Amino acid sequence: MQQYIIRRALLNIVVIFLVITGVFIGLRVTPGDFAVSQAAGSITDVHSADEARALVRHDLGLDRPVLEQYGDFVGGFFRGDLGTSFATKRPVMDELQDRLAPSVELAILEIIIAVVVAVPVGILSAVRQDTWLDYILRFFAIFWLGVPSFFVGVLLLYFLSRWAHWSPPITDYQDFFENPWMNLQAMVLPAVAGGLAAGAIIMRFLRSQLLEVLRQDYVRTAWAKGLRERAVIMRHALKNALIPVLTVVGLLLATVASGNVVLETLFNLPGLGGYAVNAIRQNDYPVVQGVVVLVATTLVFVNLLVDVAYAWLDPRIRYG
Amino acid sequence: MLTGQEEAGLGVLVAGQEPYAPGQSWLTGVARFIRHKPLGTFGIGIVLVLSLAAGAAPWLSRYDAEEKFFAANPAYAPGTFEPEQKLDQRAGPSLKHWFGTDNFGRDNYARVVWGARRSLGVALGALLFAIIFGTSIGIVSGYYRGWLDMLLQRLMDSIQAFPAMFILLLLVALTESSLVTLSMGLGFVALASVQRIIRSAVLTAREEPHVEAARAIGCSAPRLMWVHILPNVATPIIVVFSIGLGSIILAEAALAFLGLAPIEPPSWGMMLDEGRGYMTHQPSTMLAGGLAITLTVLGFNLAGDALRDFLDPRIRLQ
Numbered sequence: 325m326q327q328y329i330i331r332r333a334l335l336n337i338v339v340i341f342l343v344i345t346g347v348f349i350g351l352r353v354t355p356g357d358f359a360v361s362q363a364a365g366s367i368t369d370v371h372s373a374d375e376a377r378a379l380v381r382h383d384l385g386l387d388r389p390v391l392e393q394y395g396d397f398v399g400g401f402f403r404g405d406l407g408t409s410f411a412t413k414r415p416v417m418d419e420l421q422d423r424l425a426p427s428v429e430l431a432i433l434e435i436i437i438a439v440v441v442a443v444p445v446g447i448l449s450a451v452r453q454d455t456w457l458d459y460i461l462r463f464f465a466i467f468w469l470g471v472p473s474f475f476v477g478v479l480l481l482y483f484l485s486r487w488a489h490w491s492p493p494i495t496d497y498q499d500f501f502e503n504p505w506m507n508l509q510a511m512v513l514p515a516v517a518g519g520l521a522a523g524a525i526i527m528r529f530l531r532s533q534l535l536e537v538l539r540q541d542y543v544r545t546a547w548a549k550g551l552r553e554r555a556v557i558m559r560h561a562l563k564n565a566l567i568p569v570l571t572v573v574g575l576l577l578a579t580v581a582s583g584n585v586v587l588e589t590l591f592n593l594p595g596l597g598g599y600a601v602n603a604i605r606q607n608d609y610p611v612v613q614g615v616v617v618l619v620a621t622t623l624v625f626v627n628l629l630v631d632v633a634y635a636w637l638d639p640r641i642r643y644g
Numbered sequence: 645m646l647t648g649q650e651e652a653g654l655g656v657l658v659a660g661q662e663p664y665a666p667g668q669s670w671l672t673g674v675a676r677f678i679r680h681k682p683l684g685t686f687g688i689g690i691v692l693v694l695s696l697a698a699g700a701a702p703w704l705s706r707y708d709a710e711e712k713f714f715a716a717n718p719a720y721a722p723g724t725f726e727p728e729q730k731l732d733q734r735a736g737p738s739l740k741h742w743f744g745t746d747n748f749g750r751d752n753y754a755r756v757v758w759g760a761r762r763s764l765g766v767a768l769g770a771l772l773f774a775i776i777f778g779t780s781i782g783i784v785s786g787y788y789r790g791w792l793d794m795l796l797q798r799l800m801d802s803i804q805a806f807p808a809m810f811i812l813l814l815l816v817a818l819t820e821s822s823l824v825t826l827s828m829g830l831g832f833v834a835l836a837s838v839q840r841i842i843r844s845a846v847l848t849a850r851e852e853p854h855v856e857a858a859r860a861i862g863c864s865a866p867r868l869m870w871v872h873i874l875p876n877v878a879t880p881i882i883v884v885f886s887i888g889l890g891s892i893i894l895a896e897a898a899l900a901f902l903g904l905a906p907i908e909p910p911s912w913g914m915m916l917d918e919g920r921g922y923m924t925h926q927p928s929t930m931l932a933g934g935l936a937i938t939l940t941v942l943g944f945n946l947a948g949d950a951l952r953d954f955l956d957p958r959i960r961l962q
Contacts, residue, residue, distance in 0.1 A: 335798065342802035350814050463683065466949065470942035472894055474901055475934035478920045485924055585809050586898050597809070601902075604813045612810070620805035 329632060336624040343620040344401060344613075348394055351609050357386060358410045358607045384410055401617060407610035411603075416614040419599070427595035429500055430518070430584060433511055435577050437519030438526055445523075446530030450565075451557060453535060462531070468524035474586045477517040484513075497594050514587040522576050529572050534565040567637045571630045578626035677954055684950020690943025697760040705757040706742075709910045712749040713741070734926040744928030747918060752932045755910040759936060762909045766827045767892040771885060773831030774838045779881060781835075782842025783869050787850055797843075804836040812899060826905055830892050838888070841880050849876035883952045890944030897937045912936045 358380070381387045385396075400407060406416035449461040485491045492513055498506040537543065538561050546556045585597030596615060603611035635641040678685045697704055707713075715732035731749035735741055743752035785796040803811075815829035849855065850873060858872045899905045900913030907914060915933025923930040 335801075338798050339801045339805055342799060343805050346802060346806065347810070350810075354814060466683075466945055467942060470890065470894075470940075470945050471938045472897060472901075472934070472941070474898065475916060475938060478916060478923070478930060478934065481920070482923050482927060482930070586902060589902060600807065601809065601813065601904075604810065616807060616810055619807045620802070623805045624801070 325632075325635065329628070332628050332631070336628060339624050340617070340621055341398075344398060344617055345394075347613050347616040348397060351607070351612060352390065354607075357381070358384060358609065397613060406614040406617070409603075409611050410608045411606055411611070416610050419611065420596075420614055420618060423594060423596050423599045425499065426497060426593045427584060427588070427597065429507075430511060430514055430587070430593065430595065431577055433515035434519040434522055435573060437515055438523035438576070439573065441520065442523040442526035442530060446527040447534060447557065447562065449527070450531045450534035450538065451553075462528075465524045465527045468520050469528075471521070473517045473521045474590055476520060477513060477587060477590050480513050480517060492591065497592070510591065510593065514584075514591045514593065518584065518587050525576065526569060526572060530565060530569045533568050534561060537561045537565045540564075564638075567634065570637065571634050574626060574630040574633065578623050677950070681950040681954065683946050684954070687943045687946025687948075687950065690939060691947050694760050694764060694940055694943065697757050698764040699761075701757050701761045705754040707751045707754040709754045709758040710750065710908075711754070713745060713751065714749065734922055734929070736926060736928055743932040744926065746915065746929045747922065752915070752929055755915060756912070756932050756936050759910050759912045759915070759933075760940075762823070762911055763893050763896060763937075763940065766823055766830065766896050767889050769824070769827035770830035770834065770892045770896075771888050773828055774834040774888070775881060775885065777831075778835050778838030778884075779842050779874070779877070782839040783846050783873060783877070785839070786843040786846030787865070787869050787873065793843075797840075800836040800839055803832070808833045808895070813904065823906055826896070826899070830895055833895070834888055834892060838884055841884055842877055845877040845880045846873055849873050852876065879955050883948070883955060886944065886951045887948035890941045890948065893944065894937070894941050912940075 378387070385393065397407070404417070406420070408415050409419055412419065445461055445465070449458045449465075452458050481491060492510050493506055497510060500507040538557075543556060543561050546560045551560075584595065585601060587593075588595040588597040589601075596619075600612065600615040602608075603615065713732040714729040715735075717726055717728060717730040719726045720728050732741075732745055733747055733749045735745040737744050741751050741753065743756060746752055746755070781796055781800070785793045811833055812826075812829040815825050815832070855868060855872050855876075858868055863872065896905065897911070897913035897916075900911040901917045903914075903917065905911060905913070912933045915929055916937070917933075919927070919930030919933055
C-alpha cells in the first residue's frame with residue numbers, strides 16, 4: 325500500500341509537470357500578450373507604440389529568453405511562489421486565496437444539497453426496484469442530468485422573483501464568516517442549481533451499488549434471521565453500498581470546485597472561475613498559470629486520496 | 645462525463661457478441677429494444693426529431709433565423725416622430741410566431757430549429773474528433789503497453805487535469821473563433837476519457853485467441869491493430885458515441901451562454917442568456933432556449949443509457 329501511494333504520488337508529479345509545461349507553451353503560442361493591451365493606453369509623444377510595448381514587456385520580464393522564464397516559473401512553483409499578476413501587481417498566491425473561498429464554499433454547499441437529496445432517493449429507488457416509484461425517481465434523476473445547471477439557475481431566479489418577489493441581494497459579495505446571512509442568500513440559488521445535477525449522479529450510482537449489495541449472501545442472512553427491513557437496509561446493506569459512493573462524492577467535490585465558471589458568472593460570485601476567464605482574456609500569464617496549476621494539482625491529489633480512502637474503507641480492495 | 649466505474653465497465657464490452665442471437669433479423673432486435681426500453685425509445689424519438697430539425701432546417705423553420713419582424717406601432721400618429729411600424733420584439737407565442745420573438749424581433753421557433761443544426765453539428769464534429777484520435781491512441785497504447793503506454797497515459801492524465809474551460813478559451817484565442825475550432829476544442833476535452841475506455845477494451849481484446857492466431861501467422865502490428873482488434877472495440881465506441889453527445893451539447897450550450905462561442909448561427913445557450921435579460925417581462929425566449937437544451941440532452945442521455953444496457957453482454961436481455 326505504501327509503495328502504491330509513493331508510486332502514484334510520483335506519477336502525479338509527472339502529470340503536474342506536464343500540465344505546467346502545457347500551460348506555459350499554450351499561453352506563449354497564442355497571439356497577443358499583456359503588453360499589447362497594456363501599452364495601447366500609454367502611447368505618448370515620447371514613445372511610439374512599439375517602444376511602449378517593448379517597455380511594458382521589459383517591466384514584466386517578457387523580453388527574457390523563453391527558457392529562462394520557464395525555469396523561473398517551474399522553480400517558483402516548487403518554492404510555492406507563483407509570481408505576481410501582470411494586471412494587479414499582487415502575488416498570485418494572495419489573489420488565489422481570496423478567490424478560493426467562494427468557489428470552495430459553493431462546492432461544499434452543492435455537495436451537501438446533493439447528498440441530502442440523493443441518498444434517501446437512491447435508497448428508496450433501489451429498495452423498491454422496478455416499481456412505478458422506482459421508474460419515477462429514476463426518470464427524475466436522468467432528467468436532472470440533462471437540465472443544464474445554468475437553466476435551473478435562471479428558472480429559479482424567474483419563478484422566485486415572479487411568485488415570491490424575492491431575488492438574491494445585489495450588494496457586493498459578503499464573506500461567510502463576516503456576514504453569514506447575506507452570504508448564504510447569495511449562495512443558495514447556485515448551490516441548489518448545481519447540487520441537483522450532482523445529486524442525480526450520486527443517486528444513480530448509489531442505486532446501482534445498493535442493488536448489487538442487496539443480492540449478497542450476508543444480506544440474505546440478515547433477512548433470514550428475521551431482521552426488519554429497516555435494519556437490513558440501513559444497518560447492513562447501506563454501509564457497504566456507501567463506500568464507492570463516497571469516492572464519487574470526493575471526485576465531484578474536486579471537479580465542482582474547479583469548474584463552476586457558469587454558475588459563478590450567472591450569480592456574480594467572485595470565485596476562481598470568473599477570475600480565470602478574465603485572466604485568459606487579458607493574457608495575464610502568471611494568473612492563468614497559477615489557476616491551472618492549482619486546479620490540476622488539486623484534481624490529481626484528490627484522485628489519489630479518493631483511491632486510498634477507498635482501500636482503507638473497504639478491506640477487500642488491494643492495490644498492487 | 646463518466647465515473648471511473650462506468651468507464652471500467654465499458655471497457656469490458658467486447659463485441660463479437662451481438663445484442664441478438666444469430667439467425668434473427670435485426671428487426672427482432674429493434675422490436676425487443678422498444679418493448680424493454682420504453683424510456684430509451686422515447687429518447688431515440690427525441691434524437692430523431694432533432695436530427696430531422698437539423699437536416700431540414702431550411703424547410704421546417706418557416707422563417708429565416710436572422711429575419712427581423714415589424715408590427716404596427718400603437719404610438720403612431722400622423723405628424724409625430726413615431727414611425728408607423730416598429731420592431732415586433734419580445735412577443736409572446738402566437739400563430740405567427742410559435743415561440744414568440746426575441747429582443748431583436750427575430751422568430752424564436754426559427755432560431756430553435758436552426759439551433760438544432762448548430763448544436764448537433766458542433767457535437768458531431770467534436771465527437772468524431774475525440775473518437776478518431778481517442779481510438780487511435782487507445783489502440784496503440786493498449787496494444788504496445790510498456791513505456792509507450794505509460795507515456796501516453798500520463799499525457800492523457802495531464803489533459804484531463806487541465807480545466808476544460810482553459811483549453812476551450814485557449815483554442816478560441818489561438819484561431820479565429822469559429823464553429824470548427826469550437827468543436828475541435830470540445831473534442832480535445834473529451835479525448836482523454838474516450839481513449840481510456842477504448843484502451844481498457846483493447847487490453848481484453850488483444851488476448852483473444854483469434855488475435856493470437858493472427859499474430860502466429862505473421863500479421864504485422866498495424867494489421868493486427870486495425871483489422872483484428874479494432875472491430876472488437878466497436879461496441880464501446882458506439883456506446884461512447886451515444887453517451888458523449890449529450891454532454892458535449894451541454895458544454896457547447898454553456899460556452900454560448902457565457903458568450904464565448906461564435907454568435908452565428910443561432911444557438912440555444914445564447915437564446916437562454918439573452919432571454920434572461922427580459923424574462924420577467926416575457927419569458928418565451930429564455931424558455932425556448934433552455935427547454936431546447938434540456939430536451940436534447942435528456943434525449944441523448946436516455947438513448948445512450950438504454951443503448952448501453954442493450955449492448956452490454958453481461959446484462960443482455962433474454
